[in-house]
Amino acid sequence: MTSGDAPVFVHVVLISFRAEATPEQRQQVFADYQGLGEKCGGKDAGILFWQVDHNLDQRKHWHLVEFAVFRDDDAFQRFREHPAHNELTEVLRKIADWAVGDILSTLSVS
Numbered sequence: 001m002t003s004g005d006a007p008v009f010v011h012v013v014l015i016s017f018r019a020e021a022t023p024e025q026r027q028q029v030f031a032d033y034q035g036l037g038e039k040c041g042g043k044d045a046g047i048l049f050w051q052v053d054h055n056l057d058q059r060k061h062w063h064l065v066e067f068a069v070f071r072d073d074d075a076f077q078r079f080r081e082h083p084a085h086n087e088l089t090e091v092l093r094k095i096a097d098w099a100v101g102d103i104l105s106t107l108s109v110s
Helices: 023-034 073-081 083-095
Strands: 008-017 047-054 064-070 096-105
Touching (some): 008 023, 008 073, 023 083, 064 073, 073 083, 083 096
């Protein structure tokens, strides 16, 4: 990126399922997460990149990693307020804990 390019909003979530989460619940959350970016508007809504997958490093018991890139904070705020995001968050509250990291980045996303 050149110095004149606006930074993008990078959103990372680490999800740790609680012991009482069943394998079926874990699988359903993973499946629901796969389409969440599109359900919340996709590229038209400013979601430039969306990936959720199983964490390759289980030493600290973070089971899933969400990595998303938004055009800007406004796009991120619309995502946070979207009913599909809120619905999945309510499911997660019952069976998981998570940590969030957000940064502005000059990461180039096409």
